[in-house]
Amino acid sequence: MSDERDLGEVLHDRLLAEGIVAPEAADRTDLIVNLTRFYNRLSQDAESVQRPLGWSWAGFRIMNLLWAAGPMESRQLGRLAGSSRATISSLLNTLERDGLVARDRSESDRRQVMVRLTDDGHERIRAGLHAQAERDRAWFGVLSPEEQQTMRHLLRKLADQRVP
Structure with missing residues (x-):
C-alpha cells in the first residue's frame, strides 16, 4: 500500500x-x-x-453528561453514554473515589442509584470543558462553519436512527 x-x-x-x-x-x-x-x-x-x-476520556464524558443534564439514575447515564452497566459502574467507582461524583440510593426504589457531580466535580469539569473546547476548535478548524453544521446534522441523523 x-x-x-x-x-x-x-x-x-x-x-x-x-x-x-x-x-x-x-x-x-x-x-x-x-x-x-x-x-x-x-x-x-x-x-x-x-x-x-485527572480522568479518562470516558470519565470526562460521564462528568460532562452529569454537568449538562444534572443528576440522573445510573442506568440512564449508561444509556446516554452508550456504555455497558459494567463500564459505567467501573467509571463511577473511579470518579467517586476521586471525589468527583456521588451516588445516592433512591428513596422510592432502593434499586435505583442516582448519580450527581460533587462540588469539586462541578468545579473541575469546567476546566475539562474549556480544554476540550480548545482542542475541538483545533480539530474542526479545517472545516468552514457551514461544513461543521452540515457534518453535525449528518452525524446526528446517523447516530439517532434505529439500528438498520
Whole structure:
C-alpha cells in the first residue's frame, strides 16, 4: 500500500476490482473506514487532553453528561453514554473515589442509584470543558462553519436512527 493512499481508498478499489460490491457500497466502506480512523484519532487525542486533569476520556464524558443534564439514575447515564452497566459502574467507582461524583440510593426504589457531580466535580469539569473546547476548535478548524453544521446534522441523523 502506497503512503499516498489511505486504507479506505485501497479497500474501496479492491472491492470494486474484485466485483465484491457495487460502487456505492464501496463508497460506504470508505466512509466507515475514515469515520473509524477519525473517531480513533479523536478519542486518543481527547484522552491526552483529559488525562492531565485527572480522568479518562470516558470519565470526562460521564462528568460532562452529569454537568449538562444534572443528576440522573445510573442506568440512564449508561444509556446516554452508550456504555455497558459494567463500564459505567467501573467509571463511577473511579470518579467517586476521586471525589468527583456521588451516588445516592433512591428513596422510592432502593434499586435505583442516582448519580450527581460533587462540588469539586462541578468545579473541575469546567476546566475539562474549556480544554476540550480548545482542542475541538483545533480539530474542526479545517472545516468552514457551514461544513461543521452540515457534518453535525449528518452525524446526528446517523447516530439517532434505529439500528438498520
